[in-house]
Amino acid sequence: MPAGGFKAWVDRLPAWLHGWASEAGQPVAWRKHCLWLLTLLLTVILFKPHAMLPNRVYDWYFVVDITQSMNVPDYQAAAKSVSRLEMAKQSIRKTLSALPCGSQVALGMFTERNVVNVVEPVEVCSHFAALDQTVASMDWRMAWAADSFIAHGLYNALEQTPQLGKQMRLMFFTDGQQAPPANPKYMPGYAGKAGDVQGYLVGMGKPTPSKIPKLDEKNAVAGYWEQEEVQRFGNFGMAETLSVLAMENRQLDRNAGHGPGNALLENAHLSALDAQNLQRLANITGLSFVRLDTAGQGSDWATGLGMTAWRWAETDLRPWLAGLACLTWLVYLVLTFANSRYLVFFSKAWPGARQKHGARNA
């Protein structure tokens, strides 16, 4: 475009922009107002407004069993064997990214008889990176002792959960493996009331027993636990018979093993999902027993019905403003096309909106 042409454009600009002033006081001026409102709304949106509003969030305490039976690779993902522990970790990580902002997450690990709370509840979005990395780093080597008393651990976790937050729910990932075999007479009872703490007891692994791998420093399988290497009976507890009279009657079980039925277990070195025991524990504690088949299931459970905690939280206001902007857009459109035969009903309802400029000025 030649320079002179450009000058001519600039000269004509005031005449063009004359359109701004000409509709004052008329219903059609609403077209202009709509545009101003639209731009204003969208400009506000660009600054990402947010406010404290009651919001649907989910508070979870994730506890992972890190005993060695969780190393059993009886999951399949992308044609590769994946260990139960890995699967539990993946499930938690997926859940972390599915939880809405404002949700609180605490992490814990279970081995032996108790649960160690690794981190107190933190907000999931602003601490996502740290939470995600902490879960990723969970490892069976972090176990501070080798036993696996699942009932003790679960009750311990249930005890901790209400202390972490009023609306805290528990998700406990375990295969239910009890090692060494426990004497049922000396198992703890659940002190709380069933249903006090809501949540899920997530069963990991397949119901068919598999060998438990021994991993070396590089997490390569260096062998498997053999039958001779594991304790095959529970040795804790007192004999049934304590009286001298009974012993004189040749009841000699005073020094016998006191495990379940005193019989040696055949498969104490194998591990399978102990669904029966977990279901029993779930019934006692009021948790729901579920089996994890794919890593994505965790997030569905975590954001499921009945797990919601309503709380004042930072809420994004952009969708609300955007909804308003959509409405404004529609009003602008209808005003613009008021003469359209599709919108006859509208121009009848608001005769002023019908544009008569042309007719009048012609």
Add this chain to the structure above:
Amino acid sequence: MWSEATQPWLLASGYGEHWGLTQGWPLILLPLAILPWVLHGQMNFPHPALQGLPEDALSAWLDRLWKIALSLLILSLALALTGPYLKSSYVEKVGRGAHVMIVLDRSASMNEPFVKKGDAQAREPKMKVARNVLKTLVAQGHDDLMGMVTFSTSPILAAPLGNDRGYVQAALDATEAGGMGFTAVARGLGMALDYFADQPVTGARAMVLVSDGGAHLDGKTQDMLRAMFMRQQASLYWIYLRSESGVSLKQSLAEGENIDAYPEYALHEYFQTLNVPYRVYEAENPEAVMAAVRDISKLKNKPTRYLEPVSRQDLSQYAYALAWLASVLLLALYGLELKRWQA
């Protein structure tokens, strides 16, 4: 039927795996975008012979531009309302300041107070004292990257190295002395040092060991740990929470004393042979530890870039920005409209 047909296409585009929509319903707003193209009935000026007027190409294009802007506005608003996001992506961050790994002892002995006598305040458990001290450390020096490993028999990564102070505080809140009596100092330090393993050395790296006692390290472990310290070039700060019966590291042992009877002393001797900057702070009382906190906050580092995972990367802001542009365009075009016949 419709959803079945789109399923493979959606999966191929990585829906659910790499990206997703927070809500699906705003998609029903998309068809609104054709309205400007099908509706007629704008303001017009009756003219006896339109055929006689020359066609104005500029006006025709302006009209098209106006319709495009209208469509674009509602399209981008509808998309923005669905809340599209990228899943588990990384954002680049720049870190300044030192990289500090806290290595905190959680063994059972940390439950004991510094002194057995005195009032409740004097008999604070060492764990509580350590926690308070570390909280002051974490609250300071906001440029430093921090992480924490706790250990008893085995080390646990409580907080990964990063600039998330709130998280380290939450991890500190969760520490309770528990675990077993065993104090596996070497494994705790090893895990914390491992954390530096994949990163280039860009400045000060500090290990802050907070422990109340020594542990015997055998020769092999000693050599391994020494090699790790050398490789990662990390300096060591030991905040030694001395119990009443514990030995002071400031005085040298009396002649003829067996060093093996004083594991903390043996550990102190060993740390001095690490060939990395090493300092020990004896904390008989809570105030003495502030010196350590001050020293550590002096450490500096070159700015380093690192990747931090984010839960979701919100994409709706781009759509909103597009909608904003469209609305500004509409506003500008409004000024160009003829409101009166200009002969």
